Amino acid sequence: MEATVDRTGTEGKTWGGGNQPLRVSYGKLMMWFFILSDALTFSGFLAAYGFARYKFSNTWPIADEVFNHFPFMHGVDAPMYYVALMTFILIFSSVTMVLAVDAGHQMKKSKVTLYLLLTIIGGLIFLGSQAWEWKNFIQGTYGAIETKGGNVLQVVNSEGEQVALGDFVVAVPKERVMHERSNGLWFVDEPTLPNYTMDDVMAGFIANPELQIRTQQLTETGEKVILPRAASLAKLQNEGIGVIEGANLKKNEYGNPLFADFFFFITGFHGFHVLTGVLINIIIFFNVLIGTYERRGNYEMVEKVGLYWHFVDLVWVFVFTFFYLV
Amino acid sequence: MAQDTRHTHESSTKRIWSVFLILSLITLAEVILGIIKPEILTQTYFISLKLINWIFIVLTLVKAYYIVWAFMHMEGETKGLRRAVVWTSAFLVIYLLFILLTEGDYVHEVMQRGPVAWDF
Structure with a gap:
């Protein structure tokens, strides 16, 4: 049977079909578009936070006074030290992730394994730190x-x-x-x-x-x-x-309850992203171990998960600035 | 012309570590500035925002640039993909921020001047 071929007059041109105008695989392109939409969700949250902050600009709590705890330094005023540490941990886990992707390009299975493991550990440490931060905030300091x-x-x-x-x-x-x-x-x-x-x-x-x-x-x-x-x-x-x-969704000893609401919601939503990121990393880690990508001939899956993981880091950079610094 | 990222095999470890160094230094600078809070920066305003906050925002954008360009390898993607992601998000975020912050400032003014007492 003969196949019918329609002539569109665009053969050989960029959008004529049969080629990849953006030169990325389907999976990577869809990951980029997911990241774009997720970035807009986070922007919505942070913009809403900005709205509340402008509305109550003469009564808003001072973040330095709220988040001034550091492990094993009880009663010492340590503004921002701990979040700075958390930021370093997340940036470093981003570095190990990009090293894993790099090792994947060179088909070095053992290196990918090691770097993915380090990434997972970094993510878990970050999650634990966030839980500790929440605990301090919920319990409160002074009343x-x-x-x-x-x-x-x-x-x-x-x-x-x-x-x-x-x-x-x-x-x-x-x-x-x-x-x-x-x-x-x-x-x-x-x-x-x-x-x-x-x-x-x-x-x-x-x-x-x-x-x-x-x-x-x-x-x-x-x-x-x-x-x-x-x-x-x-x-x-x-x-x-x-x-x-202490603080919950209705009352907040540090000041405006909206501060607590946005803190729980934005860092919580980000923490949920970190959690899913860690889970996906663990799945990919075991796939690397059993040699799935070695057989497939490329480590592109590590690259796609890496994109998501870097995005989580990217969001934290903004949360850090607007919640703790500005 | 952008290169096809799937077929590059040379290692870019050196670049990764130098970007890590840059990101760490910027974070460190932010934390130090946030703790010292120099008075010149907290009392000077530029477009109704403290100078120190402008510095924080610019440094954050620099960090975002390095994460997206180096770690997410946006520098190796085609121009079309770069613009589809960056221009779209930049336009929508700036638009949303402009609307919400202007409105927030207005509501603040109304609460200050209006006949209703908010602290009773």
Whole structure:
């Protein structure tokens, strides 16, 4: 049977068919387009973060004060050291990935294996670091007082350093017990009660005359406004309604709850990408081990997964800048 | 003319390590700047953004360039693919940022001047 051939008049031209105008394989091209769409998703999140930040530009929390923990350095103020370390870890795992791709071009199976393994380990360390960062953020450091208007008041000493609620508040024995499903109506319960009541905080604040209140408001030079002692007392008495310890999606001891929401959502979505990246890397790692790509004659799969892994690194570079630096 | 990346076999290990060095140095510079926060940079404004933030953003874009060009090997792809990815994302992101940041700034103004009290 004779095949019918349509003449289109574009034979031999770039888009005439039968060639690859972009000179990449189908898989790599689709990975690039997936990355493009994913990049736009992340841009949407970061732009929304920018919107919230511009909207609350005179009350936004200061990132240096929120993320100032470092492992084994308890109580030491270490702003950004830990995220900088996380950034290095992720960039380094990107380097080992690109080395694996490079070794794949030269069909060196043992080198690809080693570098992929290092990449997986780097990804796992990053994920662990992020979990630790989340833990610190959720637990909180100092605790704060919630106001009627939904704002947050923090306690500082005469040097302007933040003081933890636990350092000056003595919890008095109280009748109020957390209501659980087991001791009442089975379908009714309530959130965990804070360690201190508003009355405990008030008593502790009055007993320590050097304490002052710091509001969410930022000055022209980007510092939080600290109220004089008398105004502090009045503010606590008139507006304080409860105690916040740590951060969740509704309340945040560091300031605006939107800060916590965006932190959980953006770093969480990025962490999910890292997790899937690690899982895909592990699959590819075992494929390399059993010689799938050696038989196939090329290591292009490592290259495609590498593109995804570098993209995860690329997103982190932006998250690092806009969440921690700017 | 862009080369076909699938058929290059020479090792580019040296370039990879030099890019790693550049990325590390930029990150280090960012962290040091972020900790010191020189007053000249935090108090000078350029298009309603602190100079230090402009520096951070420019350094981030430089890092992004190196990651995409060297690690993701965009420098070896054809012009068509490069433009399809970079121009599309650049246009949409700048557009979105312009709209959302302008709107955010406007809402901020309204909250400052409006008759509703936000801190009560």
